[in-house]
Amino acid sequence: MMPSRMIPEACRVLEAVPVTGKEMHFVLEAPQQEPFRPEPGQFVMVSLPGIGEAPISIAAIPGEGTPEGTFELLIRRAGRLTNLVTRLKAGEYLYVRGPYGRRVGWESFKGTNLVLIAGGLGLAPLRPFIRRALIRRQDFRRIDIAVGARSPDELLFRDDIASWSARHDDVHVGVTVDAASNGWGGRIGVITTLFDDMRTDTEDAYAFICGPPVMYRHAIRKLLAMGFYENHVWLTLERRMKCGIGICGNCQMNGLYLCQQGPLFSYREVRHLKEAV
Ligand SMILES: Cc1cc2nc3c(=O)[nH]c(=O)nc-3n(C[C@H](O)[C@H](O)[C@H](O)COP(=O)(O)OP(=O)(O)OC[C@H]3O[C@@H](n4cnc5c(N)ncnc54)[C@H](O)[C@@H]3O)c2cc1C
Ligand code: FES
Numbered sequence: 221m222m223p224s225r226m227i228p229e230a231c232r233v234l235e236a237v238p239v240t241g242k243e244m245h246f247v248l249e250a251p252q253q254e255p256f257r258p259e260p261g262q263f264v265m266v267s268l269p270g271i272g273e274a275p276i277s278i279a280a281i282p283g284e285g286t287p288e289g290t291f292e293l294l295i296r297r298a299g300r301l302t303n304l305v306t307r308l309k310a311g312e313y314l315y316v317r318g319p320y321g322r323r324v325g326w327e328s329f330k331g332t333n334l335v336l337i338a339g340g341l342g343l344a345p346l347r348p349f350i351r352r353a354l355i356r357r358q359d360f361r362r363i364d365i366a367v368g369a370r371s372p373d374e375l376l377f378r379d380d381i382a383s384w385s386a387r388h389d390d391v392h393v394g395v396t397v398d399a400a401s402n403g404w405g406g407r408i409g410v411i412t413t414l415f416d417d418m419r420t421d422t423e424d425a426y427a428f429i430c431g432p433p434v435m436y437r438h439a440i441r442k443l444l445a446m447g448f449y450e451n452h453v454w455l456t457l458e459r460r461m462k463c464g465i466g467i468c469g470n471c472q473m474n475g476l477y478l479c480q481q482g483p484l485f486s487y488r489e490v491r492h493l494k495e496a497v
Contacts (some may be wrong), residue, residue: 225254226465228267228315233308234290240374243341244306246293250282251316256291257282259326260348261456261484264318265464266293272301275461275479277345278319285351294344294376320464322484324454326352333362333420335448337439339411339431340369343376345456345483346430350384357389364418365393368411368431372397372404392417411435412442422447428484429455436497440487450488457483457496 235247250256258264258278267273280292297306308314334353338346353363365384369375375397385393394414396407407413411431427443429436436455443453459478462470466480474493476482490496 226317227253228265228273228317229253230313231316233310233312233314236309239294239376243294243296243376244308245279246295246308246314247286247290248293248314248316250289250291256319258291258319259323260352261324261345262319262321263345263464263483264293264316265320265461266295266305267315268301268304269315271304273462274301275320275464277456279344279347280351281348284348284355294341296341318464320479322480322482324484329426330359332360333364333425334360335364335366335418335420335425335427335443337366337411337427337429337431338368339435340374341376342430342432342435342456343367346428347377347380349428350380354384354387354391361390361424362420363391364420365391366411366414367393367395368397368414368435370398372401372406410438412438415442415446418446426452426454429453433497440497450491451486453487454484455487455490455497457485457490
């Protein structure tokens with residue numbers, strides 16, 4: 221019999237909030253057939269019957285800033301499925317299977333400095349890392365959070381950013397936009413300009429990067445120049461996915477199955493893949 225985790229389950233939309241012109245923020249009831257215990261960096265396959273399926277990163281984990289029994293997604297309109305999904309309203313249903321993807325042992329990062337870097341939609345998969353690090357604040361030393369967006373209008377999760385910025389416990393938040401619009405009083409410039417403010421001991425630090433592929437090359441080069449070890453820089457890779465569980469080969473990149481072995485990798489694991497970074 222097929223494990224229930226493989227069968228899409230109808231999850232009730234509890235909240236559907238437009239964030240920008242393109243994205244919707246969903247709070248959903250978690251799947252109930254099996255315990256739904258995702259780790260930061262994992263994703264679910266979402267679907268509408270007869271339309272299609274797409275991988276979407278989990279943007280909040282049950283019990284970590286969102287109530288037990290619920291989870292969150294941030295979905296950008298990109299094509300046929302996501303156009304329809306982003307029209308869903310509270311009380312309607314989205315089909316979900318998962319969680320899928322590598323479960324990265326959180327213990328290995330304990331006692332170190334953390335640098336968490338998100339560009340654009342990359343803040344969705346990075347948000348559970350940030351939330352967990354702040355919930356387990358005593359497990360880490362200095363925490364730097366760098367958030368970048370193309371314009372102020374595209375800045376996601378503004379309430380989270382404001383609450384992270386208000387902390388005084390050695391949590392340092394930088395926000396920048398590529399181009400300002402009226403009323404923006406914050407920083408302007410690419411995300412790597414924020415790294416200049418990071419006074420972290422890079423010998424004993426881990427960096428996590430989520431964002432558009434173009435950002436990776438610049439961000440990684442700068443982090444390595446700052447002294448980060450290659451296996452201490454982690455990034456998420458995206459490819460088109462179909463099954464999400466290592467069967468169809470759609471997400472394969474030089475023998476790596478992104479859906480199962482990733483989407484989170486250390487730079488050392490993928491630096492030899494031309495396609496990756
Ligand atoms: C592991 C993973 C996590 C993701 N997390 C999120 C998320 O949290 N929020 C979110 O909005 N989107 C996320 N995506 C992207 C999302 O899966 C695609 O936007 C979605 O599949 C588009 O489906 P569609 O049927 O609406 O559009 P389609 O008609 O299939 O595609 C529309 C356009 O999007 C492009 N596209 C499709 N898939 C991808 C992809 N993986 N990467 C880049 N471009 C793509 C297509 O080439 C096409 O140009 C994630 C993708 C992966 C692989
Ligand atoms: S999506 Fe099918 S093998 Fe990865």
